[in-house]
Amino acid sequence: MLVRPRLTDYHGIALAQSDANFAIPFLDEDIPLYVDPFLLWRSPSQQDQMFHTGLINAFNHLGYLAKHGKEKEAVANLIAASECDEVGLGVSARRKGKRIGVDKAEEVISLFRRVPHYESRGFRHFEEIQFYVEGISRDRVSDIACSFLKSVLIDYTIDQCTNSDLPTQIVDVENVYDYRNNAFSTAKGVKLPTNPETASPILLVPKRWLRFIPWINYDDYFEKHCPQDDISHTPEELTHVNVLSYNRDHYGVVEDYVTYKERTAEDCKNDPLFSQIPVTSAKRKLAAIRSIQTGKDNGADKQYEDAVGSLLPSLLYPRLDFAQAQARTESGVSIRDLIFYNTRSGPFLSEIFDDYGSRQITFELKNVARVEREHIDQINRYLSLELGRFGVLVTRNPLKSAEFKRTIDLWSGQRKAIITLTDADIAQMVEVFESKQREPLDVLVKKYAEFRRACP
Amino acid sequence: MRTNEEIDALERLIVQLKGLHDEISQLAKKSPNDALNKFKLKLVNSVIASANNILPEGYLPFADFSQFIEDDMPSNSDVTLVITQYIEQVERFRSDNVTYYEYSWVYIINGKPSKISAKEATLIGATKK
Numbered sequence: 001m002l003v004r005p006r007l008t009d010y011h012g013i014a015l016a017q018s019d020a021n022f023a024i025p026f027l028d029e030d031i032p033l034y035v036d037p038f039l040l041w042r043s044p045s046q047q048d049q050m051f052h053t054g055l056i057n058a059f060n061h062l063g064y065l066a067k068h069g070k071e072k073e074a075v076a077n078l079i080a081a082s083e084c085d086e087v088g089l090g091v092s093a094r095r096k097g098k099r100i101g102v103d104k105a106e107e108v109i110s111l112f113r114r115v116p117h118y119e120s121r122g123f124r125h126f127e128e129i130q131f132y133v134e135g136i137s138r139d140r141v142s143d144i145a146c147s148f149l150k151s152v153l154i155d156y157t158i159d160q161c162t163n164s165d166l167p168t169q170i171v172d173v174e175n176v177y178d179y180r181n182n183a184f185s186t187a188k189g190v191k192l193p194t195n196p197e198t199a200s201p202i203l204l205v206p207k208r209w210l211r212f213i214p215w216i217n218y219d220d221y222f223e224k225h226c227p228q229d230d231i232s233h234t235p236e237e238l239t240h241v242n243v244l245s246y247n248r249d250h251y252g253v254v255e256d257y258v259t260y261k262e263r264t265a266e267d268c269k270n271d272p273l274f275s276q277i278p279v280t281s282a283k284r285k286l287a288a289i290r291s292i293q294t295g296k297d298n299g300a301d302k303q304y305e306d307a308v309g310s311l312l313p314s315l316l317y318p319r320l321d322f323a324q325a326q327a328r329t330e331s332g333v334s335i336r337d338l339i340f341y342n343t344r345s346g347p348f349l350s351e352i353f354d355d356y357g358s359r360q361i362t363f364e365l366k367n368v369a370r371v372e373r374e375h376i377d378q379i380n381r382y383l384s385l386e387l388g389r390f391g392v393l394v395t396r397n398p399l400k401s402a403e404f405k406r407t408i409d410l411w412s413g414q415r416k417a418i419i420t421l422t423d424a425d426i427a428q429m430v431e432v433f434e435s436k437q438r439e440p441l442d443v444l445v446k447k448y449a450e451f452r453r454a455c456p
Numbered sequence: 457m458r459t460n461e462e463i464d465a466l467e468r469l470i471v472q473l474k475g476l477h478d479e480i481s482q483l484a485k486k487s488p489n490d491a492l493n494k495f496k497l498k499l500v501n502s503v504i505a506s507a508n509n510i511l512p513e514g515y516l517p518f519a520d521f522s523q524f525i526e527d528d529m530p531s532n533s534d535v536t537l538v539i540t541q542y543i544e545q546v547e548r549f550r551s552d553n554v555t556y557y558e559y560s561w562v563y564i565i566n567g568k569p570s571k572i573s574a575k576e577a578t579l580i581g582a583t584k585k
Contacts, residue, residue, distance in 0.1 A: 428489060428529070437493040442529050449527040 002360055003339045003387070004029070004323045007193055007202060009359055011167050014344035017273055018318035022160050022204035023089075027195055030090040033271060034142035035149075035205060037127055038215035042265040043208070051152055054179060058148040060122035061182045063112030067119070071109060078105040080175045080184045084146035086203040087153065089210075090139045097143065100135075107133050117251045124258070130218045131247045131254050134240065138214050147184075150176045150203070157192055157204040169194045171201045208270050215268040216261050225257040274322065276314040279434045285311040286430045290423060294369040294396050304367035305336045308394055308426070312338055312363060315429045315440040319345055323360060328382075335378065338363040338394075339387070348445045356417060358388030363421075366395040371420070376406045379418055389416040392444065398422050404454070411455045419447045457553050463563050463572055465510055466553075470546055472503045477539045484532035491529040500524060500535055507542050515549045517541035544579070551577035 005027045008015045017024055023031050040052035065074035082100040090097065100108075108129055112118050115132070123129075127141045146153060154173060161168050168191040176187040192201040213219070222228075222243060231246045232238045247254050261268075277285070289307045293300045305325075313322035320340040328335050340361045344350045352358045364379050371393065383391045399407065399420050407418045421429075425447060429440035457463055476499070480492070492500070501523050508522055521538070524530045554561050554577050557569035561576050 428491070428531075431487065431490050432529075435487060435490045438491040438529055442491065442527075445527050446529045449525070 003326060006323075006341065008164070008166065009341050010196060011193075012359070013164055013166055014342070014350075014353075015164055016318050016343035016345055017321050019343075019345075020160075020164070021206060022156075023207050023210055023273055025088045025202055025204065027197070030088045030092045031210075031273070032089075032091055033210040033212060033273065034089055034138045034214065035087070035145045035209045036138075036211040036214040036268075036270075037141065037145045038125060038261070038265070038268060039209050039211065039270055040145075041125065041262075042215075042268050048209075051149055054152075055145055055148045056123060056126060058177055058179065058182065059126040059144070062109055063118060063122055065182075066109045066112050071106075074109045075102060075105040077184060078108055078144075081144045081147035081177070082140060084143045084150065084175075084203075086150070086173065086201050087143075087146045087205050088202065089142055089146070089205065097139070100140065104133065104135060108136070111248075114248055115251050117255070125216055127214050127216045128254060128258060130214075130216075131221060132244055134244060138217065141214055146203070146205070147175060148177045151179070151187070153203045153205065154187065154190055154192065156206065157202075158190075160204050161191075161193055166193050168192055169199075171199075173201050207273065210273075211268075211271045215265075216258060221254075221257050225253070225260065227253060274313070274317055276317050277310065282311060282314060282430050282433055286427055289426060292367065294367055296367075301367040305365045308363075308365050309336070309338055311426070311430075312394070313340075315433050316340065319343060319349065319439060319441045320361065335382075336365050337382075338365070342388075346441075348441070348448065352388075352390045356388045356390035356415070358390040360387050361390060361392065362387050363392045363394050366393060368395060369397065371395050371397075371399050371403050373403060373406055376403055376410070376418060380410055380414075380416060383416050383418075389414070390419075391417070392419050392421055394421045394426075396423055398424075407451070408454055408456075411451075417448065417451060419444065419451055421447065457563060457565055459565070460570075460572065462510070463565075463570075465506070466546070466550060469503070469506055469510055470543075470550065473507065473539060473543050473546060476500055476503055477536065477543060480532055480539065481536045484536040486532075488533035489531050491531055492535050494526055497524055497526060497530065497535075500539070504538070504542065507546060511545060511549055515545045517545045548579040550574070551579045 002009055006024045007027060008024050010027055015024065023033065025031060037052060037055060040048045040055070043049060062074040062078055065071065065077070079099050079102065082105070083097045085096055111129065111132055126144065130136050130141065150173065154176070158168070160166070170189050171192055171194060173187045173190050173192065175184045178185050190201070192203065194201055226243060228238055231242055285307050289304065289311070292304045292307070295301070309325050321343060323339040323341050326337045326339055328337065340363070342349055342353055342358050342361050344353050352361065362382065364382070366375055368375070375393070379391045379393055383389050410416045410418060421444070425443050429443045432438045432442065433440050483490070504523060508516065518541070524535065553564050554574040555564050555569050561574045562569050563572045563574045564570065
């Protein structure tokens, strides 16, 4: 059983997120990023620009339909486009979203009549709908973009699966936009990866299209560009709805904002899925760790876990992808673990996978002055249950000889390896993190080499 | 020493050890606990390998050390310490193989003074001259 399983890890494909061209999807939750159509618009790649043009044409076709008496069809198409579960982006915990209702769709479609500019020329960036309709934000913009580009994403996914040897199945994909007929239909018999539990298809999304917040977004507009005084002189009346109403009658203000955002497009970059903390922060965290007392008094254990929890994922990236911090209780004792995906990059991580079956690596945090036998036993039991037979105990001081011998005995008897990282080791990791002379992971390799030398 | 080539190899070794020591001791002063990168470690190991080759038993500084192991992540100060020991022992070996003959310092080949000039002996036994 994997903790926070990803598609690649589930299928035993060793691929670090930093090496993948796409955002590796989780199987039971969404990736907290969104497709920003502006990234396609500002991309130097002509292909991306053409995808954006296709996307905008598809969206503007909704206006064309509405204008020619086919408003119901336009509304139905927009509702179909309003959710794209296959990509798994956003904050849903179950990879399942909700489509917009008829009223909301009609409100969006009405913009093609309500705002003269859109009636005559359509949208240049359809994310502008955020400025007119309540309840439309980044997740909806992202879903609409993905829905209209679903065919593109299907091709991309097939391509990436072939490159990465990701297993696929023949599935039907609903609501694929047909650019020729300007309508959604079901694509039958497509080879895509699927969710092993629900058998629903999964689409991969290029990392270069992802941002936390769209470049053109309501909050930025409201804060920096919206003429708040013109809308209301009293702050109480400066509500979201009032701003949206004002925008409908003042397209020029929105247009100015969008033009400004286009002018500063150079600053628009995709957001990484994981950002390492800078060296100065790492050193500060290390200093904090060293100053924390051992034990539980004054929440010292929590402070220690937080500091190590924010330091290690950065130190070990990109060799180990951080999965999540996990709290568990064993024999009434709360235990905090950091779980990493084993990317199997390099001989050490491959060895850990081959010899100990570790698809994920557990780091158990213990803010104690002295590790006792029971602590070793706790991690021992945990290793036997779930995560392969290799574990790391992160604690303050080196193990005493009796406890160290216990870890050796576990290796001798059950071929389980428990490595200890102390404050000194963390300090060395931070040192090489700064100097870049070696990788912080090499400290773990060193500790493992020392451990194995002590084994019979 | 037996041949001119051995003297060449020894002199090359002395220069290499000194060069490494100059570089790495500077790193060690700046950050003693930082690890030496793999590329530098490989170079250090190749020089230490030739030192182990050239030095006869009895001159090797450590009985149970032959090479740095990459996985052990030796620090700058570890490497500096070992190189310093090698420099001392190489110089002791050189000093034992030079002699003052006909008003100049020369290498001894096959127990006899050669015509190859040498620097003055600085370490005899374990004592600095």
